[in-house]
Amino acid sequence: MDLLNLMAAGGGVARRKDLVANGISSHQLAAALSAGQLSKPCRGVYCLPNANRSALAAACAGADLACISAATRHGLWVLRPPTQIHVSIDHGRSLDQAFKVHRSSKPLTILDICVQCMRCLPELDALCIVESAVVLGEVTIDALRRRASGRRDASLRTVIDMIDPFSQSxxxxxxxxxxxxxxxxxxxxxxxxxxxxxxxxxxxxxxxxxxxxxxxxxxxxxxxxxxxxxxxxxxxxxxxxxxxxxxxxxxxxxxxxxxxxxxxxxxxxxxxxxxxxxxxx
Structure with missing residues (x-):
């Protein structure tokens, strides 16, 4: 995958370390910056002109999108836009009030995002996101049930029980x-x-x-x-x-x-x- 396609796949935002890990050289980055194809809004972060703003703010804060913000990025059904940018971090630094922080030490899967939404959002908002993930084939109801098998997961199971895999909108x-x-x-x-x-x-x-x-x-x-x-x-x-x-x-x-x-x-x-x-x- 070339540089611009790699950037686009990540919402138009990427950290230098991740680009290098995918085989992008310093020369390629410098050439793209010189040609105006990329910009460097903060240290170690590159973005396309049409980059997702929430993803850009998260990257510059040393975080990744999480919960409803990540659901939006992945095209799931979001009923109401969040008032804060939901992010996942694995460091102890505090972030400003523009962010709602979820702790995670690993890259988030769609299943992780669904679980975060069910724990964080009002019931209907969570249902819309999780049901769309099932409808779009991103997760299965069985996988959701396995993740919601704990004693404290009754509210999650309530949401899962309402999922209709044949919903159209x-x-x-x-x-x-x-x-x-x-x-x-x-x-x-x-x-x-x-x-x-x-x-x-x-x-x-x-x-x-x-x-x-x-x-x-x-x-x-x-x-x-x-x-x-x-x-x-x-x-x-x-x-x-x-x-x-x-x-x-x-x-x-x-x-x-x-x-x-x-x-x-x-x-x-x-x-x-x-x-x-x-x-x-």
Whole structure:
């Protein structure tokens, strides 16, 4: 791997010792600096022009990204950005208040990052990150369970028990979290004949579509959305559309809408809901 690709793979930031360990010479570093391809913001640290700012701040502090900051760097589902940069250090020096310190003496794996998030973050924030790591194939539920087998790990096991490896988006994860807490039963990714999959079916009656991932980028997308909506009306399947802002900022409003929709739709023997496959995936 050449210098620039090696830098890019690390978020655009690297320490000199790590670059040298990967076969990069002093001549290559000097040439890249001279050409303006790299800069040297602090002693022993090099970065690309588009370097991750959190990773750069951590490197200049002699630390590595950890917990939610590392999860962000790896593209996991982060519900709310952290107010501090979470870092891992193996030295005794104190860092300023811009950092939240996690102690670790080894490079962090995705599994380590997930465990840190479950120990450090609010339950829902941790669930989003850990569930996405499972969905993206970065960790397995079995591996998480093995790491959360201690007597003091009950809160971690609670998060792990909520993981759905078939989630399609962070707002689907959030909607299931609040539905579960409110005591509703639901199925995810339910197939409706002629329509396709609905994100959720609540109490076998109400469909929910998590709209954060749906952007009508063209006429075909718009027409497909209209087709699905019309068929759902014909099949007498009511559907609520839940946006990111609704779920994250106003979950109580979301749950009120769910309750009102279910109360308003009382199937009877003459007009039961039709077309829903009870098999979920």
């Amino acid at each position: 962070i707002i689907e994860t959030v909607s299931k979290y609040y539905l579960r807490r409110a005591g509703y039963s639901f199925q995810s990714q339910v197939y409706v004949k002629g329509v396709g999959r609905l994100d959720l079916i609540v109490e076998k009656v109400l469909g929910i579509e998590a709209d954060g991932r749906q952007f009508h980028s063209g006429a075909s997308d718009f027409e497909e959305d209209r087709r699905r909506g019309n068929l759902l009306v014909i099949k007498r399947i009511p559907v609520l559309r839940a946006s990111y802002a609704l779920l994250v900022d106003h979950p109580e409003v979301f749950l009120q809408l769910v309750r009102q929709a279910i109360d308003a739709y009382v199937p009877n023997e003459q007009h039961p809901p039709v077309g829903i496959s009870r098999q979920s995936h």
